[in-house]
Structures are given as C-alpha cells and as structure tokens.
Amino acid sequence: EAGVAQSPRYKIIEKRQSVAFWCNPISGHATLYWYQQILGQGPKLLIQFQNNGVVDDSQLPKDRFSAERLKGVDSTLKIQPAKLEDSAVYLCASSSGENSGNTIYFGEGSWLTVV
Amino acid sequence: KQEVTQIPAALSVPEGENLVLNCSFTDSAIYNLQWFRQDPGKGLTSLLLIQSSQREQTSGRLNASLDKSSGRSTLYIAASQPGDSATYLCAVRPADSSYKLIFGSGTRLLVRP
Numbered sequence: 001e002a003g004v005a006q007s008p009r010y011k012i013i014e015k016r017q018s019v020a021f022w023c024n025p026i027s028g029h030a031t032l033y034w035y036q037q038i039l040g041q042g043p044k045l046l047i048q049f050q051n052n053g054v055v056d057d058s059q060l061p062k063d064r065f066s067a068e069r070l071k072g073v074d075s076t077l078k079i080q081p082a083k084l085e086d087s088a089v090y091l092c093a094s095s096s097g098e099n100s101g102n103t104i105y106f107g108e109g110s111w112l113t114v115v
Numbered sequence: 116k117q118e119v120t121q122i123p124a125a126l127s128v129p130e131g132e133n134l135v136l137n138c139s140f141t142d143s144a145i146y147n148l149q150w151f152r153q154d155p156g157k158g159l160t161s162l163l164l165i166q167s168s169q170r171e172q173t174s175g176r177l178n179a180s181l182d183k184s185s186g187r188s189t190l191y192i193a194a195s196q197p198g199d200s201a202t203y204l205c206a207v208r209p210a211d212s213s214y215k216l217i218f219g220s221g222t223r224l225l226v227r228p
Contacts, residue, residue, distance in 0.1 A: 004158070031214075040220065041220050042119070042204055042206070042218030042219050042220045042221055043159070043204075043216075043218050044218070045215060045216065048214065048215075055214060056214070056215070091158055091159070093158075093159075103161055103164075104161065104216065105161075106158035106159040106160070107158050108156070108157050108158045109156075109157075109158055111156075
C-alpha cells in the first residue's frame with residue numbers, strides 16, 4: 001500500500017516569497033491533515049479536512065496560509081507571503097475516517113527554510 | 116487548554132539498557148494517547164495507542180502505560196538497540212474534540228553501540 005506522498009521534500013525561499021506544498025493521501029482516506037513542526041517542537045495542527053470540507057482550521061494563520069482539497073483527494077498548502085518564522089517541516093497525514101480510533105499515517109514532510 | 120510535556124528532552128544510553136520516556140498532560144479528560152516515533156528527515160510512525168479505559172499496551176520490546184487520573188504516560192523500551200535511536204513523541208486526543216491530536220515536543224533518544 002502506497003503511503004502519504006508529499007512534494008517538494010525541500011524548499012528554500014526568501015521572505016515575502018510564496019510557496020506551495022502538495023499532498024496525496026493514502027487511497028480511500030477521507031480525512032487529511034496538515035501539521036506544522038518547528039525544529040525541536042511537536043507537530044501543530046494547521047488544518048483538517050473531511051473529504052473536501054474543513055473540520056478545523058483554527059490554528060491556520062489565514063492572513064498568509066491557505067489550503068484546499070479539491071475533489072476530496074489531493075491537497076495543497078500555500079504560504080504567501082512567507083515569513084522567517086514559517087521555517088518548519090510541513091507534515092501531511094491521512095486517516096480512513098474522522099473517528100478518533102482510526103490510525104493516522106504521516107508523510108515524510110516538506111522542509112521549508114525561509115531566509 | 117490541553118498541554119503535553121515530555122521529559123527528558125534528550126537521552127543518551129548505552130546499548131542494552133532498559134529505559135523509560137515520560138509524558139504528562141494537563142487535562143485528564145482524554146479519549147486516547149498515542150506514542151509515535153520520528154526518524155531524522157522522516158514522518159511519524161505510530162507505535163502504540165492506549166484508549167482512556169486502558170492501563171497499558173505492549174508491542175515487542177515496547178510497553179506504554181497510562182495513568183489518566185494523574186495525567187501521565189510512560190514508554191518503556193527494553194533492551195535498547197542502536198536502531199531505537201529516534202525522537203519519540205506522545206500525543207493525546209481530548210475527550211471534547213477527539214479528532215485533534217495534541218503533541219508533546221518529543222524526547223530525542225540516542226542508543227550508543
């Protein structure tokens with residue numbers, strides 16, 4: 001079974017530039033998550049989708065971050081304009097349902113450095 | 116607001132030693148607790164999940180315990196090996212918003228040959 005795919009794996013941009021990350025969840029998984037993990041910290045949930053609807057985006061900095069999940073499959077996370085403090089790993093994860101008992105599977109992450 | 120703390124932040128042990136990683140959480144109203152492993156440059160892999168009604172879960176050399184009333188969980192690793200070197204994260208699902216996972220900052224473990 002293919003895992004959660006993310007691209008690009010690494011990105012270096014200057015502050016005020018924009019960047020987009022792509023995620024392809026495990027086939028058939030209805031729930032998709034984007035987490036931000038700053039070095040030395042645990043992951044923090046940015047947004048959770050159930051199919052193509054948003055369940056929780058309370059910690060998404062909406063003035064610069066946006067995410068969409070068209071057709072309830074792939075998702076993109078965009079940052080525009082980027083700030084130095086956005087340097088982090090952006091982890092995409094998926095699970096088969098919203099049920100809290102479902103196992104969550106993580107991708108390997110997209111590493112962003114803002115200089 | 117639920118907060119999860121992991122102590123120590125880093126740990127270095129010789130191969131073969133038994134060790135304990137600690138996780139504490141401020142609100143005992145949780146749905147479940149999970150332990151994850153994160154290798155450098157990789158995503159997270161789920162190791163053990165303990166439901167709020169359970170006291171412990173075991174998988175191979177790993178044993179996780181949960182004391183919900185005191186807000187504590189421990190991950191016990193028996194006979195540690197260099198391949199166990201990784202960051203170990205615990206995460207809780209609050210009972211009132213069980214779709215969320217709230218993570219601690221992790222313990223970086225190094226097992227020396």
